[in-house]
Amino acid sequence: MPSLEDELFPSTPGKFKVDRAHNMNRQFHRCFASTSTMFLWALFLIALTASYLSFQSFVDSGSRYFSASWGGIQWEKQVRNSAQIHRSGGMSVLVTGAAGFVGTHVSLALKKRGDGVVGLDNFNNYYDPSLKKARKSLLNSHGILVVEGDLNDAKLLAKLFDVVAFTHVMHLAAQAGVRYAMENPNSYVHSNIAGLVTLLEICKSANPQPAVVWASSSSVYGLNEKVPFSEADRTDQPASLYAATKKAGEEITHTYNHIYGLSITGLRFFTVYGPWGRPDMAYFSFTRNILQGKPITIYRGKNRVDLARDFTYIDDIVKGCLGSLDTSGKSTGSDGKKKGNAPYRIFNLGNTSPVKVPELVNILERHLKVKAKRNIVDMPGNGDVPFTHANISLAQREFGYKPSTDLQTGLKKFVRWYLSYYGYNNRKGLQ
Numbered sequence: 001m002p003s004l005e006d007e008l009f010p011s012t013p014g015k016f017k018v019d020r021a022h023n024m025n026r027q028f029h030r031c032f033a034s035t036s037t038m039f040l041w042a043l044f045l046i047a048l049t050a051s052y053l054s055f056q057s058f059v060d061s062g063s064r065y066f067s068a069s070w071g072g073i074q075w076e077k078q079v080r081n082s083a084q085i086h087r088s089g090g091m092s093v094l095v096t097g098a099a100g101f102v103g104t105h106v107s108l109a110l111k112k113r114g115d116g117v118v119g120l121d122n123f124n125n126y127y128d129p130s131l132k133k134a135r136k137s138l139l140n141s142h143g144i145l146v147v148e149g150d151l152n153d154a155k156l157l158a159k160l161f162d163v164v165a166f167t168h169v170m171h172l173a174a175q176a177g178v179r180y181a182m183e184n185p186n187s188y189v190h191s192n193i194a195g196l197v198t199l200l201e202i203c204k205s206a207n208p209q210p211a212v213v214w215a216s217s218s219s220v221y222g223l224n225e226k227v228p229f230s231e232a233d234r235t236d237q238p239a240s241l242y243a244a245t246k247k248a249g250e251e252i253t254h255t256y257n258h259i260y261g262l263s264i265t266g267l268r269f270f271t272v273y274g275p276w277g278r279p280d281m282a283y284f285s286f287t288r289n290i291l292q293g294k295p296i297t298i299y300r301g302k303n304r305v306d307l308a309r310d311f312t313y314i315d316d317i318v319k320g321c322l323g324s325l326d327t328s329g330k331s332t333g334s335d336g337k338k339k340g341n342a343p344y345r346i347f348n349l350g351n352t353s354p355v356k357v358p359e360l361v362n363i364l365e366r367h368l369k370v371k372a373k374r375n376i377v378d379m380p381g382n383g384d385v386p387f388t389h390a391n392i393s394l395a396q397r398e399f400g401y402k403p404s405t406d407l408q409t410g411l412k413k414f415v416r417w418y419l420s421y422y423g424y425n426n427r428k429g430l431q
């Protein structure tokens with residue numbers, strides 16, 4: 001029996017005569033029928049494309065996962081190798097901020113004397129990450145693995161402690177810089193507070209617990225006027241959010257020492273400088289600008305008094321860090337529970353001879369053989385303090401800390417490095 005469709009639209013032309021209107025209707029229907037077929041095809045193609053794209057993104061995310069900077073048997077092997085101790089009585093140290101200025105130098109010094117070192121760094125772009133990558137390459141060439149990851153990544157930290165029973169943590173990762181805190185306050189909370197707590201949570205749960213040595217700052221002395229600064233002096237009037245987060249770090253570490261028996265040593269660094277340094281710091285940016293013929297801004301304190309800093313050379317800081325690690329004493333807790341009192345220490349690591357900022361510029365001019373274009377302005381209310389000056393007798397007594405590089409000598413080494421790194425003919429340096 002023919003269908004209604006066959007009757008109306010016979011397959012054999014002429015069998016059924018249709019009027020014009022009917023014909024148009026038929027055309028329309030045909031057209032509609034072919035459009036719906038096309039529509040179905042289009043839908044099919046869209047579905048196909050969508051499933052291809054989602055498959056592709058699955059593959060991508062999968063490959064991102066599998067090629068992530070951490071995880072996997074091979075990665076664990078690399079971590080273990082890097083943490084391998086090559087001297088009797090040596091330590092295996094997790095160095096956070098390993099691709100940073102101080103982190104790089106400390107990692108190299110530890111490795112050189114036979115300790116195991118695993119680095120961690122998030123390679124953020126607070127300053128040119130290519131310098132951090134270059135430091136990482138330097139560390140790699142000395143057999144030190146630097147894992148790319150953030151302090152706030154608790155899973156990564158836990159994994160590292162699963163793979164290696166670190167005896168010590170040298171915690172140097174932080175959001176540095178005094179004045180930048182006004183631009184990006186939350187980055188200080190993220191790294192210096194939240195990141196610190198995440199790290200301490202992992203340390204307190206680790207079996208065995210490591211001893212923790214970490215970087216505090218001379219800035220905790222804030223607006224104090226009593227000089228030189230001693231560890232027993234008040235630290236309750238910070239001048240910047242940076243200082244406030246470092247001060248908070250001292251209090252936070254204290255609670256982990258008190259509740260969980262973690263051995264804690266906080267080091268108050270005084271304006272550390274040297275080769276592979278931080279481009280955001282004055283001596284570094286002054287060097288760049290002087291070489292480029294650009295003006296430098298020199299801040300001046302109240303009543304036209306020059307600002308001064310107890311500039312401390314990196315090699316002296318490294319000695320202080322190693323001395324602290326060597327004398328840190330053991331954490332006492334296990335399974336997250338305190339088993340006895342553990343050391344809680346704080347030391348100044350400075351140079352004990354403050355230098356005025358204009359004098360720093362004089363020294364740079366001599367080493368660079370270029371005159372600076374000085375733009376002297378009143379210190380803006382940006383968190384700076386007028387001067388710093390360390391009393392280091394505590395560190396001297398505890399582990400023989402004795403800085404031996406004056407600013408003149410240290411800057412000479414820095415300038416030599418700067419010119420070799422950026423090139424004599426390429427005076428552009430970092431932006």
Ligand SMILES: O=C(O)[C@H]1O[C@H](OP(=O)(O)OP(=O)(O)OC[C@H]2O[C@@H](n3ccc(=O)[nH]c3=O)[C@H](O)[C@@H]2O)[C@H](O)[C@@H](O)[C@H]1O
Nearest residue numbers: 176177178217218219269270271281282297298299307384
């Ligand atoms: O000891 C610390 O705890 C801190 O040291 C360092 O801070 P600061 O002592 O402020 O060093 P830095 O910026 O080099 O300025 C040096 C001098 O140059 C002056 N200064 C700075 C910039 C400028 O353009 N002009 C200028 O006169 C400026 O006013 C100051 O008087 C670390 O950055 C910080 O992370 C922290 O570790």
